[in-house]
Amino acid sequence: MTAQQEDDFKSGYAKLRRKEGGARRYYNRLMKAPLLRRCPYCYDRQVSEIDHYLPRSSFARLAVVPLNLVPLCHGCNKQKLNYAPSPSRPPLLHPYFDFAESEQWIGSSLDEDNFVTTFYVNVPAPWDEDTRKRVENHFEVMKLGQFWSGSAAVYFSTVWARLLRIYRASGVFAVQDYLLEEAELVVEGHAEPWKFALLMAWAESEWFCECRWRGLIMVELELLLDDDY
Numbered sequence: 001m002t003a004q005q006e007d008d009f010k011s012g013y014a015k016l017r018r019k020e021g022g023a024r025r026y027y028n029r030l031m032k033a034p035l036l037r038r039c040p041y042c043y044d045r046q047v048s049e050i051d052h053y054l055p056r057s058s059f060a061r062l063a064v065v066p067l068n069l070v071p072l073c074h075g076c077n078k079q080k081l082n083y084a085p086s087p088s089r090p091p092l093l094h095p096y097f098d099f100a101e102s103e104q105w106i107g108s109s110l111d112e113d114n115f116v117t118t119f120y121v122n123v124p125a126p127w128d129e130d131t132r133k134r135v136e137n138h139f140e141v142m143k144l145g146q147f148w149s150g151s152a153a154v155y156f157s158t159v160w161a162r163l164l165r166i167y168r169a170s171g172v173f174a175v176q177d178y179l180l181e182e183a184e185l186v187v188e189g190h191a192e193p194w195k196f197a198l199l200m201a202w203a204e205s206e207w208f209c210e211c212r213w214r215g216l217i218m219v220e221l222e223l224l225l226d227d228d229y
């Protein structure tokens with residue numbers, strides 16, 4: 001490709017981003033494409049920008065090709081940077097083509113001693129070796145494990161009081177039922193797949209369902225009160 005052609009492709013993308021003009025409509029349509037505007041990489045934050053799935057720096061020809069333009073959140077864009085596949089680096093999952101959202105490939109486990117929820121890649125058995133490696137690479141590059149552990153802590157902060165109330169009123173199995181029902185709703189609503197894995201991990205833990213974490217919460221609340229007064 002000549003330098004002139006390369007410039008033409010890049011300026012085509014600049015036109016797309018400009019606030020005025022017909023091309024902006026197309027940009028806006030792309031931004032609205034993901035369900036509930038949820039980022040198709042982390043399945044948690046809201047989309048806020050458009051990224052080149054294959055970076056402009058190496059694939060100028062694809063600068064305005066619709067299938068190469070993917071909406072995502074700022075955090076994931078920063079994580080992805082100019083990632084380009086090579087013989088030793090498989091392509092990341094492509095939000096338009098890959099299975100990531102349609103099948104559960106995320107596993108989660110609860111470390112009861114430290115009360116930390118971790119995430120890992122748990123691809124369905126029929127998936128081949130290459131696909132598994134690709135998903136693991138995607139998980140690694142996008143630092144999804146660390147991110148979802150943080151999301152799990154945030155989610156817990158919104159739900160612990162309800163769980164405790166259920167436990168006190170109806171006992172351990174009621175807490176477990178609640179978590180399983182929430183997990184079902186996540187699947188029905190095509191919501192965050194990491195949250196499904198999280199709820200299943202919590203539901204499987206007797207320690208969690210008996211709200212034995214409540215001692216930790218009380219300590220934290222007491223510390224908070226000490227700070228305030």
Ligand SMILES: [Zn+2]
Binds near residue numbers: 040044075
């Ligand atoms: Zn994201």
